[in-house]
Amino acid sequence: MPQFIAQHLPILQVIVPLIAAPFCALISVRNGAWWLAFVTSLVTFAISVLLFAATFDGEIISYHLGGWAPPIGIEYRVDMLNAFVLTIVSGTGVLTLLYARASVAHEVDAKQHGLFYTAFVLCLTGLLGVTITGDAFNVFVFLEISSLATYAIVASGAKTDRRALTAAYNYLIMGTIGATFFVIGLGLLYMITGTLNMADLAQRLLEHGDSRTLRMGYAFILVGLGLKLAMFPLHQWLPNAYTYAPSAVSAFLSATATKVAIYVLLRFLFSVFGFSIPFEADILFLVVLPLALAGSLIGAYIATYQDNLKRLLAYSSISQIGAMLIGVSMLSASGLMAAIIHLFNHAVTKASLYMVAGAYAKEAGTVSIRELRGVGRDMPFTTAAFVVGGMSLIGIPLTVGFISKWYLVEAALMRGWWPVVIVIVVSSLIALIYVGKFIEAAYMHPAPQGIIRREAPLTMLIPMWIFAGLSLFFGINSSLTSEAAARAAQGLVAASSLIWQ
Amino acid sequence: MHHHLILRVVAKLLLPFILLYALYVQWHGDYGPGGGFQAGVIFAVGFVLYALVYGVDELTRILPRPVLITGMIAGVILYAGTGLVGLFQGLTFLDYNGLAADSRHGQEWGILLVELGVGITVASSMTAIFVAFATREPDIDDEDW
Amino acid sequence: MTNLVMPSLVYFAAACLAPLIPHARLRAVLLLGVPVLAAATFFSATYGTSHILPLFDTHLKIFRLDALSYVFALVFSLAAFLSLLYAAHIRDRLEQVSTLIYAGSAIGAVFAGDLVTLFVFWEGTAIASVFLIWSRRTEGSYATGLRYITAQIASGLLLLIGIVLFYHDTGSVAFERMTLDSTATWCIFIAFGIKCAFPLLHNWLQDSYPAATLTGTVTLSAFTTKLAVYALARGFAGTEYLIYIGAVMTLFPVFFAAIENNLRRVLSYSLNNQLGFMVVGVGIGTPLALDGTVAHAFAHVIYKSLLFMSVGAVLYRTGTDKASELGGLWKSMPLTMVLCIVGAMSISAFPLFSGFIAKSLIVSASEPYLWVWFALMIASVGVLEHAGIKIPFSMFFGHRSAADAPKVEEAPLHMIIAMSFAAGLCIAIGVWPENLYAILPYPVDYVPYTTAHVVTQLQLLFFAILAFALLMRFGLYPLEYRSINLEFDWLYRRFLPRLVSRLAMRVTHAWRSLAGRTTAIATRILSYSPPANSASTGTMVLWIAILLGIVLCLAYL
Amino acid sequence: MTNYITRSVLIVLGLICIGLAAVDLYVARHSSLGFDSIPFFYCVLGFIAYAALIFMAKALRRVISRPENYYGLQAIDSESEAKHD
Secondary structure, eight states: OOHHHHHHHHHHHHHHHHHHHHHHHHOOSTTHHHHHHHHHHHHHHHHHHHHHHHHTTSOOEEEEGGGOOTTTSOEEEEOHHHHHHHHHHHHHHHHHHHHHHHHHHHHSOGGGHHHHHHHHHHHHHHHHHHHHBOBHHHHHHHHHHHHHHHHHHHHGGGGTOTHHHHHHHHHHHHHHHHHHHHHHHHHHHHHHHSOOBHHHHHHHHHHHOOOHHHHHHHHHHHHHHHHHTTOTTSOTHHHHHHHHSOHHHHHHHHHHHHHHHHHHHHIIIIIIITTOSHHHHHHIIIIIHHHHHHHHHHHHHHHHTOOBHHHHHHHHHHHHHHHHHHHHHTOSHHHHHHHHHHHHHHHHHHHHHHHHHHHHHHHTSOOBTTTTTTHHHHSHHHHHHHHHHHHHHHTOTTSHHHHHHHHHHHHHHHHTOHHHHHHHHHHHHHHHHHHHHHHHHHHHSOOOTTOOOOOOOHHHHHHHHHHHHHHHHHHHOOHHHHHHHHHHHHHHHHHTTOOOO | OOOOHHHHHHHHHHHHHHHHHHHHHHHHTTTSSOOHHHHHHHHHHHHHHHHHHHOHHHHHHHSOHHHHHHHHHHHHHHHHHHHHHHHHTTSOTTOGGGGSSSHHHHHHHHHHHHHHHHHHHHHHHHHHHHHHHHTOOOSSOGGGO | OOSOOOHHHHHHHHHHHGGGOOOHHHHHHHHHHHHHHHHHHHHTOOTTOEEEEEETTEEEEEEEOOHHHHHHHHHHHHHHHHHHHHTTTOOOHHHHHHHHHHHHHHHHHHTOOBHHHHHHHHHHHHHHHHHHHHTTOSHHHHHHHHHHHHHHHHHHHHHHHHHHHHHHHHSOOBOOOOOSOSHHHHHHHHHHHHHTTOTTSOHHHHHHGGGSOHHHHHHHHHHHHHHHHHHHHHHOTTOHHHHHHHHHHHHHHHHHHHTOOBHHHHHHHHHHHHHHHHHHHHHHOSHHHHHHHHHHHHHHHHHHHHHHHHHHHHHHHHSOOBGGGOOOTTTTOHHHHHHHHHHHHHHTTOTTSHHHHHHHHHHHHTTTSHHHHHHHHHHHHHHIIIIIIIHHHHHHSTTSOTTTSOOOOOOOHHHHHHHHHHHHHHHHHHHOHHHHHHTSSSOOOOOOOOHHHHHHHHHHHHHHHHHHHHHHHTTOSOOOOSOEEOOTTHIIIIIHHHHHHHHHHHHHHHHHHHHHHHHHHHHHHHOOOOOSSTTOHHHHHHHHHHHHHHHHHHHHO | OHHHHHHHHHHHHHHHHHHHHHHHTTOOOOOTTSGGGSTTHHHHHHHHHHHHHHHHHHHHHHHHEEOTTTTOTTSGGGSOGGGOO
C-alpha cells in the first residue's frame, strides 16, 4: 500500500464518498449511479478494514485536518471502537447497495435513482464522519449531513406508499429537535471549556468539576442522542420511518443509523464526560436504565401485535436498542463489551431481516404477515434467511444473538442485577413469540389462493445470506468480534474516570 | 402578466443590488462577518424574488433544473477539490499552505475557494428547494377544492 | 481431535438432504440408512474418545464417549431406526426432517461432554420435536404444541440460567456429577426435572403425546424423557430426593391411567410411571441401581415404542385411539394383537421378557428403602393393569365381540416389520440378558432367573390378573366412556386464564371509568383533545419535554 | 359361546393361580426384606393391590371426569378423529 494512502486513510474514509456522492446525481447512464455508489462503498469498506487492522493492537491514529494541530484544528481520531463501528457501517453499505439494485429499482422511480443514490452515499458519508471525527462540533455537522440525507431516502419510499412522506416529515421534525438539543448541549460545554476537541474537552471538564452548566449540557446531549438512537419513549419516529422507507434503506439504517448514535453516546459518556461527577452516573441509573428495561420489554411486546413485517422488525429494533442501553448503563467493562458486541450482532441480524422483508415486498408484493402465509414454500431461501435472523433475535445458540445475550446476562450477573437478567430473558421470550408468529404463518399455513410468488433474485439473496451467514459464523466463532468489543470497551473504561471498577 | 407594475419595476431595480450585496458578503467572508452560507442565501433570495414577481416559469427559463443541480454539485466538488489539492501536495486535507508560493497567500486562496464552493452550493440548493415547492403539481386541482 | 465423525452430524446432514429427494418411497428407504450410518460412527469406537471445540474463553467437549453415553446412544439409534421404519408410509417432509433433527439432537446431547453443548442439543430436541405435534395440522394440535414447546423452552431456559450461574460459580462448564448445593445446580436439576416429567411438572407429557401424529408419538416416546433420565444419571446420581420423587412418579400415574379413555394417553401415563422406576434407580445411585436404570431405559425405549406402534397401527386402521370406541379387533388384526401382547408382557415384567430382567435390578437395589420398595411393587401391579391388560384388552377384546368390531385390514407391512423387530428385541433381551448386562456402565453380577424370583413375580402378576378376571366377571371393572379427566394442567388451561381474564376485566373497567373521568375533567379544564394519531409529532415532542424535564429536575436536586 | 370362553378362561386362570400358590410352599426365599417370606405374600399383595387400585381409580374418576369438549372444541380430545394420515 502506497505510503500516501496509508497516511491519509482517516480523511479518505470520509472524503471518498463525499466526492463521489454528487457525481451520482450527474451520471445519466442507466444504472450508472448505482455502479458509482457501489464502487464507492467498496472503497470505503476497504479503507475501514485497513483502519480496523491498523488499530486492532491498540494503536490510536490521529489525523489533523488542514495541518492545524488539535485542540485548535479538527482532529480525526481512530481507535478500536471507531474502527469497529466504521467497519460495520461501511460493510453494511456495500451489502445493502448490492441488494439495493434490484430492490430500489422496484420501489423507487427510475428517474429519481441518481438523486436517491446521491443521498444514500451522502448518508454513508455522514455516518462515517460522525464515527471518525474527534471534534465535538464536527460530530454535529456530520450528524446533520447523515440525517438530512436520511430524510430524503426515507421519503423516496413514497412510490409504494405515500405514508413514507409523513414518516419522513415526522422523522425530520424529531431528528432536528434531537440535533438541536445536541448542539445546545455542545454550546453549554463550550461555555465552560472554550474547546470542541473531544480529548481536550474531557481534560478541561475534569479540571472544571461539577456545575449547573455542565449538568445542563449533559442533560441536553443525553436527551438529544437518546432521540437519535430511538431510546424508549423517544422512539416514535422510528417505526414509521423504517416501515415506509424503501427496504434497502430500512436495512441500511437499522444496521447503521441507530448504531452510530449509540457510538456517539458511548463516546460522549465515557470519553468526554467520563463520569467525573456522580450526577452523570446517577442519571444513567435513574433514567436511562429504567427506560432501557421498559423499552426492551415494551418494544418486544408491541412487536408481537404487528401484522406488517417491517413494522414488527422496527419494534424489535427498539427492544434490542433497549438491550444495548442496558449494557451501557451497567457502567462496567463487561457491560460495555456486551453492548458493543450486541451493536455489531444486531446490525448483522437486522440487516438480513430487513432484506428478507424487502425480498417479500418485491416478489410477493406485500409485507403483511397475514398475506405472506405459506411463503416458506414459494421463497424457501428467503424465508430460511428469516429463520436464521429470527433465531438470532431470540438468542438461540449458534447465532450471534446468543452471544450477545450471553455476555449481557453475564455482565448483569457480575453486577448482581437479578431483575435485569429476568427482563433480558423475558424479552427474548417475547421475541420468540413474534418471530414464531411469522415462521408459523410462513411454514404452517397454506398460501392464499391465486397468488404467484417467485424466489428473490440472486443480487438480493446473496447480500441477505451474507448477513445471515455472518450471524451464524460469528455465533459459532465469536473470537474476532468479542476480542474487538472487549478491547473497545477497555479503551472506553480506561478513558473515563470510573473509579469503582 | 401586466398587473403590479410598481412591484415589477421595483423588483427589477432591486435585483442587481441584492446580487451585488450577496457578492460582497461572499468575498468578505474570509475576514469579516459573512461567508458562503449567508451569501448563498442572499443570492437565492434574489432569484426567489424574481420568481415571485415574474413567475416560476420565468425563473426556470433562465435557471433550468439541470443548471441548479450542476451548481450544487459543482460547489461541493470545488470545496472538496480545494481540500484535496493539499492532500496531493503531501500535506493534509484542507491544508491550503501549498496553494500559493507564500503560505499566507495560500491560506487566503484556500478560504476564498472553499467559501465560493459553499456559496454556489447553498445558492443553488435554496433556489432548487423553492422551485421544487413552487412547481409541485397539487394532488387536487384548484377547481376541486 | 480424532477423525471420528459426530453421529449427530450424520442426522443433521440427512435432514438437510432428505427433502431434496423427490420420490417418497425412495426417501423413506434411504432414511432407514441414517441411524445405521450414524451408529456405525461410534459403534466400535473406544471409550474415552472426545472432541474439543474452543469457544469463548473456554473449551467445549462436544463429544464424549463412555459407557453411559454409549448405551443411551445405542438405544436412541435403535429407536430412530424403528420410528423411521414404522413411518415409512409418511410423505410429509416436515415430519421426516423434524424426526431426523430430533433424533440427531438427542444423540448429540447424550454425547455432550459439557453443559453448553448439552444445552444446544437440549433445545434442539425441544424445537424439532414440536413439529411432530404440529404436523397433525389441526387447531387442537397447534394449541397443544404451543403448550408443549412452552414447557420445553422453560426447561431450556432454566438450564441456560443454571449453566451461566454454574460457570459463574465454578468457572467450568464440564458436565460431570453435581451436588444440589447452589442455585445453579438447583436450576439445572429442575430443568432436567421438567423434561423428566417430575410430579407436577409432568403435564406436558400426557397433554402432548396423544396430540402428535400417530408416527410422531412413537418418535416422541423414545427420546425426550430418556434424555432427561440420562442427564440425571450423569449429573445427579445418588441424590436422595430423587428416590422419593421417583416413588411418587411410579404411583400416581397408575390411577390416572386406569380411568383414561385415550389409549395413547394411557401409554403416556405408563411412560411417566416407568420413568419413576428409572428416577428411583438414579436416586439410589449404587452401581446396581444405576445399571438397573440404564438397563431399564434401554428395554423401556423398545417395548414402549412397540406399544405405541401397536396403538398407532390400530389408530391407522380404525381412525381412533379411544378405548370406548374400540374392541374386538383380534380377528381382523391378529398379528398386531400378538405383537401388542409381547409389548404388554415386556412392560409388565413377565419372566423371559425384557422388562423382567431390567426392572428387577432397580427393585433389588431399592430393598434398603422399605417404603420405596413397597411403592415399586404396587406400581408394578399398576403397570400390569393399564399397560399389560388394559391396552391389549380394550383394543382387541373388550366390550365388543369380533362380530361387532369394524372390519379393518391388518396393519401395513412396514408397521408389522417394525413391530416384529421391536418384539423380537424384547424377547431376545429377556431370554439372553447377559448381552445387555455386558454393555452397562458397571459390571453386573446379578442373576435374574432364580426360582424364587421367577415364582414370586409370576405370583404377583397372575394373582393380579385373577383379580382383574373376577372384577370383570362381577362387573366391577370400570368401563370406558367418552370423557377426559382433569389433571394438574387444569390450573393453567382453565383456572389461571379465567382468573387473569376476570382480573383484566376488572382492571379495564376500573381504568376506563377512571380514565373517562380524568379525560372529561381534563377536557373541561384545558379544553384539551387527545391527538388522534398516537405517533403524531405532538406526542413525540411531549415525551422529549417530559424526559428533558426529568433529567433537568434531577440536575437541580 | 362367549360365556363358555369366559368361563373356561376363568377356570384355567384359577388353576394356574392355585398351582403358583402351591409352589410357594416349596420355594425358599432369601431376600433381605424378611417379611416377604410370609407364605403367599406375593399372591396376596398382587390381588389386593390390584383390587384396591381399581377401586381407588374409580373413586378418583368420580371427581375428575369431565365431558370430552371440556376444554373447548379446538382441543385434541374433542377434535374429529379423521385427521390422521
